[in-house]
Amino acid sequence: MTSLSLPDVLPAPRRPSADSVPSLRWGVLGTGWIASRFVASLQASTTQRVMAVGSRTQQTADAFAATHSIERALGSIADLVSDPDVDVVYVATPHHLHRAGALAAVAAGKHVLVEKPIGLNAAEAQEISAAARAAGVFCMEAMWTLFLPRFDVVRQVLEAGLLGEVHTVLADHGEHFDPPHRILDPAMAGGSLLDLGTYVTTLATWALGPATRVQAAGSMTPSGVNGQAAMVLTHAVEATSVLHSTLLTRTPTAATIAGTAATLTLPGPFFMPGDVVVTSADGSRSVTWTDPEPIGHGALHHSAVEAARCIGDGLLESPLHPAEAVQHNLRALDEVATQLGVTYA
CATH class of the missing domain: 3.30.360.10 (Dihydrodipicolinate Reductase; domain 2)
Structure with a gap:
């Protein structure tokens, strides 16, 4: 059995503070449970700005925007990803719609953070990532745990x-x-x-x-x-x-x-x-x-902080x-x- 000496304390985390990364303008695609908690976490713990929410219907977009004090409520994917006041799109739709939302954002030249899983399978994940690289925009799966x-x-x-x-x-x-x-x-x-x-x-x-x-x-x-x-x-x-x-x-x-x-x-x-x-x-x-x-989903903002850090550093x-x-x-x-x-x- 290998024996190594344990330290008296474990190392402190090195994650950047929320106010040390660029304050980006976010568009949220989707109005469900995870989108609600993500926005609440951003608003409570970061300087990131949620500018718009997009949904498949104007009614659900309006209700979500009112709940979270978001300025613009948009009734389609196209309207959200084409919004000139949005720097990065958070895709929080149901799993089977992740690919379409991510590819639409990338095609519009937006950086994208996609809820896990980024796609239904490895082929979809590869397609989304390849499209983002070709467009020169940042892309990341929002596996918040990491x-x-x-x-x-x-x-x-x-x-x-x-x-x-x-x-x-x-x-x-x-x-x-x-x-x-x-x-x-x-x-x-x-x-x-x-x-x-x-x-x-x-x-x-x-x-x-x-x-x-x-x-x-x-x-x-x-x-x-x-x-x-x-x-x-x-x-x-x-x-x-x-x-x-x-x-x-x-x-x-x-x-x-x-x-x-x-x-x-x-x-x-x-x-x-x-x-x-x-x-x-x-x-x-x-x-x-x-x-x-x-413990809880109040820590969802850490993935957004990482995305903002990377985008600020010019990483894809x-x-x-x-x-x-x-x-x-x-x-x-x-x-x-x-x-x-x-x-x-």
Whole structure:
């Protein structure tokens, strides 16, 4: 067993402050639950300016704009992406509409932040990223977890080699949903994989690299979407991730990254703000970083801060979550879907 000395304290996060990045003008495409929380987080915690909201109907755009004190409410994608007072578009439509919204924004010369998953599969992700590169605009998947201060602590622990040789990732994400929630609707690319499973596979491929082999088992709901999935991914040098997602039951949503010298634990929900615990392999010593941010979606603004930082620096993608990493994750999910017989309209 490898023995490395744990530090007395874990490293402090290096994320930029919200007021240190350019204040961009945002257009929000979509008026649902995640769009509402994203806008509230931006308005409460950043200097970013939400200038307009776009929806498929004028009525829903008007209602959203009134709720969030947004100046302009626009009743179509075209109107939003062509607005001259919008620098960057946040695509927060249902999954099956991400591709269309992202490509429309890119074609209009707008930078784009697309809710996860950026597309229904790796091919859509690659198409969106390629279009953005060709247009010379910034594009990023809004996998908010990776931009949290909590995850920069994890990033530094991994970079410093404090865990030794990392061989194992364990993670689950389970929530319970009742009809008529969109996650149960096959016409809206529902199911556990793209909503919940993408968190666990992103963590695994982020920590261990691309999956070289995928094995999956699962079940479907009466409505015809994936209800739960158990996944075993093999990565380089035979590292293994054991992952689970379900929309049938609430689970601990905890995660573990384990190495030969120490084990890093993320108490649930692992994908939100929270503590980081590193314990020596023999269990004799433990050190904890305590997150000052409360658990919840009030931290969604960190992905917008990262987008503004990158755009200000003239980058076309984030080094923390580049297009290649997104595609690695979606290729793993594509294989899981194939094995489980899951298709998206």
